[in-house]
Structures are given as C-alpha cells and as structure tokens.
Amino acid sequence: MALIPAALHLPAVDQVLAWPGLAGLLASQGRQPVLDAVRAELAERRAAARLAPAGAAPDPAELLAGITAKLQAWAQPSLRPVFNLSGTVLHTNLGRAPLPAQALAAIAQVAAGASNLEFDLASGRRGDRDDHVEAWLRRLTGAEAATVVNNNAAALMLVLGSLARRREVIVSRGELVEIGGSFRLPEIMALAGCKLREVGTTNRTHLQDHADAFGPRSAMVLKVHTSNYRIEGFSAAADERELGALCKQQGLPFVVDLGSGSLVDMARYGLPREPTPQQALAAGADLVTFSGDKLLGGPQAGIVVGRADLIAKLKKNPLKRALRCDKLTLAALEAVLRLYADPERLQQQLPTLRLLARPAAQIEALAQRLQPVLAAWLMLGLSDLAIAVEVVALSSQIGSGALPVERLPSHGLRLTPSGAKRRSGSALEALAARLRALPVPVVGRIADGALLLDLRCLEDEPGFRTLFETGRA
Numbered sequence: 001m002a003l004i005p006a007a008l009h010l011p012a013v014d015q016v017l018a019w020p021g022l023a024g025l026l027a028s029q030g031r032q033p034v035l036d037a038v039r040a041e042l043a044e045r046r047a048a049a050r051l052a053p054a055g056a057a058p059d060p061a062e063l064l065a066g067i068t069a070k071l072q073a074w075a076q077p078s079l080r081p082v083f084n085l086s087g088t089v090l091h092t093n094l095g096r097a098p099l100p101a102q103a104l105a106a107i108a109q110v111a112a113g114a115s116n117l118e119f120d121l122a123s124g125r126r127g128d129r130d131d132h133v134e135a136w137l138r139r140l141t142g143a144e145a146a147t148v149v150n151n152n153a154a155a156l157m158l159v160l161g162s163l164a165r166r167r168e169v170i171v172s173r174g175e176l177v178e179i180g181g182s183f184r185l186p187e188i189m190a191l192a193g194c195k196l197r198e199v200g201t202t203n204r205t206h207l208q209d210h211a212d213a214f215g216p217r218s219a220m221v222l223k224v225h226t227s228n229y230r231i232e233g234f235s236a237a238a239d240e241r242e243l244g245a246l247c248k249q250q251g252l253p254f255v256v257d258l259g260s261g262s263l264v265d266m267a268r269y270g271l272p273r274e275p276t277p278q279q280a281l282a283a284g285a286d287l288v289t290f291s292g293d294k295l296l297g298g299p300q301a302g303i304v305v306g307r308a309d310l311i312a313k314l315k316k317n318p319l320k321r322a323l324r325c326d327k328l329t330l331a332a333l334e335a336v337l338r339l340y341a342d343p344e345r346l347q348q349q350l351p352t353l354r355l356l357a358r359p360a361a362q363i364e365a366l367a368q369r370l371q372p373v374l375a376a377w378l379m380l381g382l383s384d385l386a387i388a389v390e391v392v393a394l395s396s397q398i399g400s401g402a403l404p405v406e407r408l409p410s411h412g413l414r415l416t417p418s419g420a421k422r423r424s425g426s427a428l429e430a431l432a433a434r435l436r437a438l439p440v441p442v443v444g445r446i447a448d449g450a451l452l453l454d455l456r457c458l459e460d461e462p463g464f465r466t467l468f469e470t471g472r473a
Ligand SMILES: *Cc1c(COP(=O)(O)O)cnc(C)c1O
Pocket: 151, 152, 153, 154, 179, 183, 224, 225, 226, 227, 228, 257, 258, 259, 260, 290, 291, 292, 301, 302, 400, 401
C-alpha cells in the first residue's frame, strides 16, 4: 500500500473551504461544485506527491488556481459551437446542416412544455407523431404517405426489417456502399435479418441481371444512390424506370435509398443536380429514403416516403418505436419543410442552401476584409515563427456524400508558416491547434503545407472578428 508521505503537508478539505480566497467561488458557484473541485485538486496533488515524495508542499495560491481552473473547465459545455471553415458545408463531424431561425423557434416553443406530440386535438384521442410532418412530406414529394425516424441509416434498417426479414434483397454490386464510419450496406442487411442478393458487377449492372435474380425468396429490389463516390468510365446501371416497371410486373417493392435527397431541383439555385425523391417516385420507386440533415437542410432524421400500404407496415413494426424521432426533431423538421412551400425565398431562409449557393465574389470580399485581422493576430502570437496570410481561391464541397465530384468555387485564407520551422508538419499542427483553442474554436483544413480557412460557411463576421481582436494568441 502506498502511504502518503508524512512530509507532504496537504491541507484538509475543510481547511481549504475556509480559505478567504475561496469565498467568492463559493458564493458564485455553490458549495457542492466547489467542494468537488477542492477534492479533485487535492486528489491530484496527492497522486503527484506519491510519484515525487520529496517535492515541496504546494502553496495556497497554486492550489487555488488549480481549483478555479477545474471549475472553469466544468462550466464549459462539451458540445459547443465552432466555426466550420473546413470547406465542407455538410460536415458530419461538425454537425451537418445549420438550422434556420424558424426551426430554432419551433424547437424552443415545443421544448419548454407540453405539446400535442401524439395527441389529436380535434378528437381528443391519441395521435401519431408523424402527423406533424406527413402532410408536408406528401405535399412536397407527391408521395401517398411518409414516416420519419432518427436518421437515414435507421430508415433503411426499418424498411429492410419490415419488408424483407428472412428474405432476399436484390442489390447491384456497384451500390454496396460504405457511408462514413460504420455504416456498410451488407452489415445493415445482416442486422435487419435480410439476405443480400448481389447482382451484376462493380462497374456494370443491367436490367437482365436483376430479372435473373428474381425468385420465390425475393423480397425487394434496393437501389442505393452511390452518393459518396462515383464509378467513371465503362459503367452502367439499370435504368430506374425500367427497374421500377420490372418490379411492378413481379409484384416486388422497389426501394430507393437516396442518401442526400433534396426536395427541390438544385439547378434552380445554380448548383449541381442531385436526384429528388419526387423524381425517384415518378420513376417507379415504391419507397424512397433520405436524410433530414443533408441537402434538405433540417435536423438529423431519416425520412421514408412512398406507398401507403408499405408505410403502414413500417409504422406497425416495433422497430419504428425504437427508432422514432423526438419532439425537438419533429418541431424543427416541420418548420424546415414549411420553408419549402416557397422555393423563391428558400435560398434566403434555409442556411444550407444559402451557404451552398453563396456567390464566390461575396466570399472573396469577406476574405479580403479578414486577411489583415488574421495577419495582425498572428503577428502578436509568435516570435519564432512567421506566418504568411494570403487570400486564395479555394473549392468547397457539399459534403455528407452529396455530389462527391462537384466542387463549388470559393475563397479563403491560406496560412503558411515560414522561417526556421517552415513547412514543418508540427508547426502547422500547432497553428491549427491554436485556432481550435480559441473561445469559439475555428476548424480549417491542412493541405499542401498550409492551413486553409475556407470562408464559405462564415456568416457571423462580427463574432469572428471579436475572436481575433480580443483573444490574444
Ligand atoms: C448518408 C447516407 C446514409 C445514412 O444517412 P444518415 O442520415 O447519416 O444515417 C444512407 N445511405 C446513403 C446513400 C447516404 O448517402
């Protein structure tokens, strides 16, 4: 057993609590948090003393500073805003779509108290939580029915588990995708209890390949929009219309996982085209699944639209209960869908679309204004390392798998270390770490020996300036 060295004179908890220097913290933070901080600080010191028994006893000012630092660290939320200057608009690790003001207001209204979440105000009977968004989804996509779960991975899981358990799901080999982290189509299939029936080859799959696979154990044909990569060159996929017609003739549901899935034609806003659920339904899909927080620009959700009889099966599955969305998500989603009723004002009101369609000239002007701000901040911070700041043309990407090849012309700042540690990886890493340590962390990307700050997603210019004018490096 390690004994505490007698030479170490750490004060007792009660003694520390009685220090006059702690009175202010006790008054502002409350007794229990301060007590916890004192205990944690003393425990750390005790542990350190075991490793270096001969060390001097800490002086009270040092202990006090340690206690204050602990309380400050605990007061800081773990989940907090950052500036996304990564150049990826829908960045999964940075929370994907920013929500419009209307959605924030709807969340605040519903979050604070009781609501008619599953309560039909007309009849006074139990309602369905999907009702708050289903009419909008029907109206916007032309589908017969709709349901919503936690995310698109859950939506796919629900579709497979409800319509294809212990049966075969026919999928083209070119569409057996992995989407970020741990979402692999073959694994989702196994988890949902379905048998994967692969058809065609990686680069080419024909209608006949699907037709040859139909059999008594077939449950559905699944088409996955290969959103995060593209097979170029000698490639082919079965035509969606023909596949839809073939499924109809065989009496098998044709399901399309769109991934991103925008409800409007993006070309209208000068953006590259992305297939819409409306188009998939018109081509013959019986069900279409897509995310709420990708191009749709809403909260994290998985949306399924399509045939009413199939949607009814999904709603009856107990999995639906496990995968359902909470009231905050539904409040936000309803508010976002409402914005789609007016496509003319959508670009102004929906942050995702506003950022994607932001004119490059506007971003360049912003970069010109911010260049001196960053340059001044960097001069203050470092003596051993000079960092050049230039305005450069960049290209942003949409992110979250949407349109992997297309790039959006953008502008930003390139921060290049020069001098002794020039181009050294560690200097760049240190610079990136300093930006992440700001009161509102700034997240850029490192490429070609420089730290790039793509300004497409920076809308709060005053907030950003404050960060560099008050926070000395
Ligand atoms: C993103 C994506 C998913 C997963 O959607 P989440 O909402 O992130 O769960 C599934 N399928 C495709 C094709 C996707 O692009």
